[in-house]
Amino acid sequence: MEREWLFDDEHRMFRESFGKWVEKEIAPKAEDWEAEGEFPFELYKQVGELGFFAGNFPEEYGGVGGDFRYMVVFSEELARCRSGGTAAGLGLHYTVAMPYIRDFGNHEQKEKYLAPGLRGESIGALAVTEPDAGSDVAGIRTRAVRDGDEFVINGSKIFITNGVRADWYIVACKTEPAQGSRGISHIMVDKGTPGFTVSRKLDKLGWRASDTGELAFDDVRVPATNVLGGLNRGFHQTMHGFQTERMTMAAGSTAAAQHCFDITLDYCKRREAFGTPIGSFQVNKHKFADMLTWIEASRRLIYHTVWLWINGLECAKEVAMCKVFCCENAVKVADMCIQLHGGYGYMMEYEVQRIWRDQRIQPIGGGTSEIQKEIIGKLLGL
Ligand SMILES: Cc1cc2nc3c(=O)[nH]c(=O)nc-3n(C[C@H](O)[C@H](O)[C@H](O)COP(=O)(O)OP(=O)(O)OC[C@H]3O[C@@H](n4cnc5c(N)ncnc54)[C@H](O)[C@@H]3O)c2cc1C
Incomplete structure (x- = not known):
């Protein structure tokens, strides 16, 4: 079985x-x-x-x-x-x-x-976040104004994954500014469109091999047919997209935590101090017991939530819980694994430091932990 x-x-x-x-x-x-x-x-x-x-x-x-x-x-x-x-x-x-x-x-x-x-x-990228609006998606300022058969886009985006090398960008724009979250649309912008530039490749703590870009839109003209989905439906579409994004982030983080646990367990069975493997000290054994429990609990929560999702059952609360619980557990595990490696854990040649740096973004990107808790609170009627 x-x-x-x-x-x-x-x-x-x-x-x-x-x-x-x-x-x-x-x-x-x-x-x-x-x-x-x-x-x-x-x-x-x-x-x-x-x-x-x-x-x-x-x-x-x-x-x-x-x-x-x-x-x-x-x-x-x-x-x-x-x-x-x-x-x-x-x-x-x-x-x-x-x-x-x-x-x-x-x-x-x-x-x-x-x-x-x-x-x-x-290759695609999703450009929602702006220098002055991240968690507050409805607060974006990039503007798309209809002009005949075209939209003219002005504004900027930041922290965009694949932002430097993508061929096409799904850009969240304000099309009806007075309507707040009900005035946002997704508009497709292809690489090379006049007025669209990558202003910067950003330097960051982790995810070093990915290109995270800052984008500028200066009178970028695209056909009106480039609207993706419904006009002014962008906020709703983003919230829908967040569901699966957050579940894949939670699943990836849990798997990364398991990998970090595995290599650390192996290390602690081999590394000796005071004539005995460091993993055999009771305080360290308990660390492994705690980490395995966090990982297993994370995996059960994300698998249960995926099951709800594929069966078409309501799971917005569970998705938000996964995003917080699994992503934060992965950071906790990676941090504990560095401690268990001692000084070696701080060295670039040991993998645990990279896992810690790579996982640190998970409770931030795709909607922060605090925003997930806001969602859960709202769904509880608070
Ligand atoms: C490496 C990387 C890759 C990314 N990739 C993409 C991408 O591909 N596309 C994209 O569009 N974006 C991307 N992002 C952006 C990411 O989604 C945002 O950074 C994130 O949503 C947080 O927004 P912010 O950085 O503006 O923080 P802010 O919104 O300024 O938040 C700062 C702090 O305030 C807290 N806070 C904000 N509002 C509240 C509230 N109401 N209650 C309590 N606390 C609150 C936050 O939780 C956070 O701790 C990426 C970011 C990074 C770092």
């Missing part, structure tokens, strides 16, 4: 082949990419050609028609690739940007973005 009830044979087969590929093709090179600050752009194409982007997308556009569990497995397996930045770049394209096109795009947009996106030939 399988211990993991959530997945079917098709997901297990996908895990087997994708996991092996990650271990063979990414893990040995990933530390170099982290040091260089970039993973090769061709990697998207390799992933696409091998069909690893196909899960959870319609067959009509080159997908396999599978469910969301493919994205969960994808995130879990990538979490062991030894580069949070590589996982973030590939994951943002597959589990965040492309689902927007799948869920809200019309046929022409799906032909244009989804089909090549699944082959890894054309």
Whole structure:
């Protein structure tokens, strides 16, 4: 009997082949990419050609028609690739940007973005956050004004994953400023559109191999048909997109915590102090017991929530709980693993420090822990 009830044979087969590929093709090179600050752009194409982007997308556009569990497995397996930045770049394209096109795009947009996106030939980014508006999505200021058959966009975006190298951007713009959250639309902007520039590649604590960009829009003209989904429906669409984004983040963080736990357990069985393996000191044994409990509890919560989601059951509260609990547990585990490594844990050649740096963004990106707790409170009627 399988211990993991959530997945079917098709997901297990996908895990087997994708996991092996990650271990063979990414893990040995990933530390170099982290040091260089970039993973090769061709990697998207390799992933696409091998069909690893196909899960959870319609067959009509080159997908396999599978469910969301493919994205969960994808995130879990990538979490062991030894580069949070590589996982973030590939994951943002597959589990965040492309689902927007799948869920809200019309046929022409799906032909244009989804089909090549699944082959890894054309890469997407989602641009919502601005220098003066992150948690407060409704407070964005980037403006799109209708002019005949076009929209003219002015404004800026910050912290955009794949922001420097993407081929297309889903840009959240104010189309009816007086309407607040009901006046936001998603508008597609292609790389190379006049007036659209990447102003900066940002330097950051973790996810070193991913390109996080600051974007500028200066009288950028795009056809009115570039609106993705409903006009002024952008806030609603973003909240929908957040659900699966947050679940894949929670699943990835839990898998990263497990990986960090595994390498630390191995280390603590081998490293000796006072003539005995450091793991055998009671205080350290208890640390492992605590960490394993946090990881197992995180995994149960995220798997239960994914089950609710794929069965079409209400799970907004659970998604927010996962985002807080799993992501914060991963940071706690990574921090404890550094302590268990002693001075070696602080050295760049030991993996635990990178996991800690890479996980530190998880309770911030995709909606902070505080915002998740606000959501839970609101759903409780508080
Ligand atoms: C590496 C990286 C990659 C990212 N990728 C993307 C991307 O691809 N696309 C994109 O659009 N964005 C992206 N982001 C942005 C990310 O989603 C935001 O940073 C995040 O939502 C928080 O917004 P902020 O940074 O403006 O913080 P702020 O909103 O300024 O929040 C600062 C602090 O105040 C707290 N706070 C704010 N409001 C409340 C409240 N009501 N109650 C209690 N506390 C509150 C927050 O929890 C936080 O602790 C990325 C960020 C990083 C760092």
